[in-house]
Amino acid sequence: MTITHLRHVDLAVPDFATQRRFYTETWGLSETGVDSGLSYLAAEGSPERYVIRLRQADEKRLDLIAFGAADPAAVDALAARLATADVRLVAEPGPLQTAGGGYGFRFFDVDGRTVEVSADVEVRAHRRVAEGEAVPVRLSHVVLNSTDIARTRAFYETHLGFRHSDTLWQSHMGDLMYFLRCNDWHHSLAIAAGPHASVHHVSFEMRGLDEYMRGTGRVMRAGIKKIWGPGRHLAGNNTFSYFLDPSGNTMEYTTELERLDHDVWHPHVYDVDDPMTQDQWGTADPMSELIAKESFNDVDRGAFVAPPV
Template sequence: MIKAKRLGYAYFETADLEQQIDYFQNVVGLTVAARDGNRVFLATNTGLLSVVLQKAAEQRCARLGFEVSPELSFEDMKKRLLADGFPSDIRSDALPGTPKSLTFTDPKGTQVDLFSEWSFLPVTPVTSGAGPNKLGHLAWVCQDPKAISDFYVNVLGFRVSDWIGDYFGFLRCGVDHHTVNFIRGPQERMHHFAFELRDPTHLHNACDLLGRKKLEIVWGPVRHGPGHNVAAYHRNPDDQMVEFFIDLDKMLDEELGYFDPRPWHGDRPQKPKVWSPNEPRDKWGLPPGPNWVRQNK
């Protein structure tokens, strides 16, 4: 089986490339590691490629990159995908630091790149912006979250961490409680993406930064139920919802099957489960504001 291990990068198209570069540098705190005409490659200060921006007619998340176990060869992964009805292409040197990737289109229409060989990019660290550890997860609205979840589990090796009712799935591919979310909705679109920060002081400073930049915090800080992360959400200039989070639950041992215990857990042990859609789930914090609830432009 293909075993996804980590969310590597998200590939965003944007109508205003310079505005988005400014946002990712000066609010998120990524650094431009390379530029290739109308494509820009942004990395964390450690050199982890996290975001690719490409100029296009309008904003959308066009692709996701996942690091996979090197256990299966690219040819074997290609055969595995084809057996499930998903043709794929092997690409060479498509992105800096990633010499080879296998690309296919997932059942909801997103291009997915799988890679196992990669290197940190040489970067000049920036001191502006939040400066995250990593791109942590990405959430999608889709018409059939169960079908997409089944594909990610059966074909890409994800595990189900939690569901809220039958409309909001949380899937992990490493120790983090979720790397992808699938939320039922009328049209296929990205819901939000999230950067992991270090600790409460880092999140506090990031919220101060959003205030200085006049970017409204549309929800949070709040401690969620599923995943138990403390999260603060804002919208970037492309009206994409962006989450900064800390304290996400971790399943350190898949064989044991429970999340590493934390004082705020409601279950002891905290295991994957279906959360009731009819009960308050967040541990603390106010409900989302109108600019979180509304649809993207």
């Protein structure tokens, strides 16, 4: 596969101080650096220098999604292939100026999101998360809303080498979500049908079921709006608890995401009208239009506009 893993998701927010408090005091991330209106937030169990970057801005937007590549040669090869395929590059491959450095480049995906691919980024000193410690271990996956999910899926499969894991489907609406993988995790990226391009949700892996539930309870006790959960999905077999951050982005705690054997795995089509598809446990409220709309998010103002940093 061209892409090795998901590195980080970068968000521009008008309520910078409030968001910093939410992610450090409530969500359980560690701030590893602050620089001119930028906050770099790491997961304790992850070697990535940061998994969320906040940027102070007048307007909310997705700044970029960052993926890893094996080495600088893979970065150069991908950039050359994208340029040949008329994918619009934001910057040619070169040294990165953000925390952790490395070698990479940026481009726009088919929906106008800025995507970064990098290699040789410095790793951070991380640790094994202790039993009972309800903080994120790593960034699990990101789900994106798209008005044409087949086109967006094709872009990531064709140009970045993602593989299709599973599909959510409904008899009257057709395909609703595609789960895509870049390694043996069931999905690092998913594409959801929505009214506009935006972030659907960003997901964080917890140590285990106990830590997942403890974290869910802590966020609930802090008065953060819970959208859906706790429960366990069928596709990916992972748990879910979804909350709205102060800017209205949906954030998820999850654990036990399935790992796949590429040689034997065949994608499934799961009917969302089957209650077991959405929640095998039956502990979450049934999926409804009201719940679904919470993760449509605002129209992303960053389409085909590269972030300033």
